[in-house]
Amino acid sequence: MGEAVSAMGIAILDTDKETANLLAELIAETGEYPSPYTSKDKFLEVINPKQHSIAIISDEFVDVVEGTKQVYNTIEIIAIGASDGSACLKAGASHFLRKPFRADEIVQVIQALGAPGQTRQAQAESPFVVADAAMGRIMEVIRKVAPTQAPVLIMGESGTGKEVIARTIHALSRRRTGPYVGINLAAIPETLLESELFGYEKGAFTGAYATRVGRFEQADGGTILLDEVTEIGYGLQAKLLRVLQERQIDRVGGKSPVKVDFRVISTTNRDIAGEIKAGRFRNDLFFRLNVIPITVPPLRDRRDDILPLAAHFVHKIASREGIQEKVLGAQAKDALLKYSWPGNVREMENIIERAMILTEGDTISAENIHVDGMSMGDAGALPEAGTTIHDMEKRLIYSTLQKVDGNRTKAATLLGISIRTLRNKLNEYTRGGQISDDFPGDPAGCDPEDS
Ligand SMILES: Nc1ncnc2c1ncn2[C@@H]1O[C@H](COP(=O)(O)OP(=O)(O)OP(=O)(O)O)[C@@H](O)[C@H]1O
Ligand SMILES: [Mg+2]
Missing domain, CATH: 3.40.50.2300 (Response regulator)
Structure with a gap:
């Protein structure tokens, strides 16, 4: 103990x-x-x-x-x-x-x-990278709505930066000197959620040793973030709706309601319209939460953010770990730009962290950028869903040729196909001797043994 x-x-x-x-x-x-x-x-x-x-x-x-x-x-x-x-x-x-x-x-x-797991106040604001035009437009919305009291619903795939945005809204609001209290509704068992949100009076149930304020009361004068709001059970949704309408909460076992002054921001990575249709999420609650909707695009749809974010994480990890700053090599950058980022910005942070550890010198190479245990330097970017077999084959052939400096005999051996098949495929890919523009370099034209 x-x-x-x-x-x-x-x-x-x-x-x-x-x-x-x-x-x-x-x-x-x-x-x-x-x-x-x-x-x-x-x-x-x-x-x-x-x-x-x-x-x-x-x-x-x-x-x-x-x-x-x-x-x-x-x-x-x-x-x-x-x-x-x-x-x-x-x-x-x-x-x-x-x-x-x-x-x-x-x-x-x-x-x-x-006990661990207690959420504390928001930590010092971390820098928020905005480079792509799509994020620039979101930043404009954030600036406009931050000073108001309007509820904001932030939607987007996992790891796109919804929490970062919520924190930024609080930091730019008049409530910035007040508390910022987050609660992840997916992480707390349904049975504990009501007392976590609304608090309880001493003796309300076994183990209620002291009167305890809930997250709403903690957020008095500030902002409450309802993270993964679709995960809250249907019954509690009605109670939450009432709190949003009446701006007062009832502690579990409490005798009279307590007035609370809060601004609510919620997030979800689910298709909320689908949740409503399926009868799992209340339409009336959705309308209350969704006064200002913000949809954060996945990283693959804001490619101009990729390299600035990568540079940001290189810097962040270097200073956190007390290691040497590094730069991204040209092929590493290329690999990052081509990748589809299913895990979005969070995945980027993990990948850069691994790359920083693997890199001994001061330049991060494509070999040190690993996705799902595969190095991007070995195979190029992993295929995105929607890539055809034909395109994948083409990419594989070109990256193999690159690896063997354009030597077609070696490439054919590595690919397990005959030199004739390789030549036919290369002829098919090149139009009038020009390589199609999605593959830079000219690996097909530089083989002295076979032309
Ligand atoms: N624009 C950004 N600039 C800097 N860091 C970012 C940015 N967007 C996201 N991050 C970082 O990426 C990680 C994931 O972001 P965040 O937790 O906000 O995602 P999320 O959308 O809430 O994900 P989930 O739905 O899984 O909860 C965090 O470490 C965050 O600091
Ligand atoms: Mg989140």
Whole structure:
């Protein structure tokens, strides 16, 4: 247990010295050693996100809760006290425990906060590469809609950059100083989703040790991202619709609704019209979410983004791994441009990462660009769906010729065909001695042995 909660850094603020010390001792049994304070000034002097990830603050200090959350929004605040906790929760505490509580209750809350999988606030904005005209048009829409309150629905294949766009909208909005809270609706089991979204009151169910605010309340004053929104069950969709209409949420086990000020952005990589037709997604919810639709094109439809993105990832991986910067060789660039990118930008990041590791010098060659365990340098780009056998055969013949410097005898041997067949095929591909323009170079015309 000590392992799981260690090194989180906890500061306690309570005017009652005995309470503060007792709390510190109780928590110390888990292997975490909190620092107790009774003075607000002293507490404010020491609190800092490098040393503390959790602050336990008595409800007498609503101003400290608010100030701490505003200045250091990565610090999770557990408020404690005799009030109903609403002022502290409104001020930014994520949990409230009413005194008196048992030691195991606060330990449970601390462990839940330290558990992996807790989504934190949005990390520092990462640079967003926009080079292709198609993405330029999307950027214009983003600039226009960001300052408004309108719900945005971002659609696009997996890995196209939907989350990056959502974050950019938040960063360009008036809510940028407020929280950005994401929740992946595909990742959370249906049974837990309601309390995750809307929070719960202490005692609402077994294991509800403390009143807990949900993601909507966490997003108060900011933006909530409903990632993979089509994955939410039909029943909960009705509740979500009501929250969007009424701008207030009901905590599980709560007695009265809580007003929340949020802007909603949602994403999906599914065909949402198909989901509606199949009766899996509510039409009315779709209309609420889809005020501003943004469709992100797949990478294969915005080829001018390919090389700038590749250069961006080379730089990003070099600085992250502390390795030498590298450049892409001409054939590597060619291979990247020809590839169909079924996994979009995410796939590009993985491929460049692998290439950076494989490359020893300062130039990334096509041999070091691997897709599905195959090097692009060996086979050229993998065929896209829609490529004919005839085209594939042509590509294979040319890339083989390139590899053997145009020697047709060697090429025929490698291809497993006769030299006559090879010559016939090359004649068919070339029109009046010209090689068709989709294959640069002139491998067919440079064989001294066979012309
Ligand atoms: N235009 C871009 N500039 C820089 N990095 C990008 C860009 N687009 C995407 N990325 C990076 O590619 C990866 C995938 O992007 P993101 O997570 O936004 O995709 P997604 O559309 O949400 O995918 P999924 O549907 O699978 O959740 C991330 O690491 C992101 O930082
Ligand atoms: Mg995503």
